[in-house]
Amino acid sequence: MSPHFAYRCTLVGAGPGDPELLTLKAVKAIASATVLLVDDLVNDAVLSHASPTARIVHVGKRGGCQSTPQGFIDKLMINAVHEGERVVRLKGGDPFIFGRGGEEVEHLRQAGIDVDVVNGITSGLAGLSSLGAPLTHREHAHGVVFVTGHAKPGDSGTDWPQLAATARQAKLTLVIYMGVSSLEHIGQGLLSGLPAQTPVAVVQNASLPTQREALTTLGELVHTVQREQLESPSIIVVGDVVQGARAWTAQPQTAQKAA
Template identity: 75%
Template sequence: MTPLSTLSPTVTLVGAGPGDPELLTLKAVKAIQQATVLLVDDLVNVAVLEHASPSARIVHVGKRGGCKSTPQAFIEKLMVMAALEGENVVRLKGGDPFIFGRGGEEVESLQAAGIQVKVVNGITAGLAAVTSLNVPLTHRDHAHGVVFVTGHAKPGDDGTDWPALAASAHQAKLTLVIYMGVSGVEQIADGLLAGLPAHTPVAIVQHASLPQQREAFCTLAELARTVREQGMGSPAVMVVGDVTAGVAQLSRHATDTPPAEDRATRFAA
């Protein structure tokens, strides 16, 4: 066991990745092993905690859209208190701490309390989702850039201007990766259709990187209906753009289930 710190109080924000425990970085594993207190998000795979010391105190602080959540202010208070008591504190967060993980708010709160902060990046779900499909987020023939955007607005915030984003994506050839958008998919799809063609390919990936991962493919015009009919729920990401066209085409071929010799001929064409 690592002794309680005699140095300046420090908290480490660690990205646990999208779910697959083998996607942890070596630096993340080291930080988890050294922690005496871990504050763990709801979407962190329990297998990740196998790296923790048997004597470490594990506090589950669920943060998941649509479910009862631990208040953010309370989580920040717990981190401050434990750090000031000399504990080696790790805040273990799904994905990457700085991509829709409220890591920025936690850094501000900790620094305001005079606590040093370290951050260990993790693989974000939007990247893991498309990688699992062998699809790139960028491709010089199809996408010059990528935009990570949340589909869940902060209370009192108007949220993303979907028509403006769609127009920019169309003009600049950008891939859109939408987090936390399933519950508001109708509004999102309607907004994107104001600036993107109806035939724009879309991939929806639920439980990215986990054994229970599910995918659905459609066009932007079919997005809302596909999410409903396929029963796609959280946690899921929606990937909008031409980079998904190839895998969507293969999926349609597989659904057609032609004879083996026909499939070989079709894929070779």
């Protein structure tokens, strides 16, 4: 039998940045909130859907930068809900894809609060889509793996050689979040199981007017990112599906800037 919760909170995915990529359900949730706890990566234009009387609290959370402690955010949510507020936790991308949504759900439920989740488009999908390429393809990729390049302190992180070998054997696309700061380590690991000529796309600020991108190969990945000065937040897509990008040439010898 499911537990009875007297209080509710809503986690809303604001998508990759472009406010037009919000779902209708997200817009309705934002409009109904009396308190919104907003991550840094959420476009300010998204907040135009909020009530003029809503209290907006910016709580940080940006990879590679100083962030509001997660425990403090949890307390803010719990206190606001218990005070009778209609609370929306507004997160970039999707709450359940590297958004710590699972951790927040656990803390809220432990406090007697039920949680509704409104999904958002994740940057790993939006980034490659913006280049005109898919994440899966019947001939090139039988599946896709979303993986973080940023390990939790004390965690050894992803076994990149093993993941690369699996991706090659099973024909999988790899979508790497938060990987720029560890790119040399990631690249070396992937090269132990994937060919150097494997296509790669790097997309910074996916879906925003400030989006920048580069097409390259796994062997040239580190050099390309350094040369193009691509920074976080960026997603890195590794696999043959990248050849579907509009700007891809048949046999790229050097990094290509996407049109």
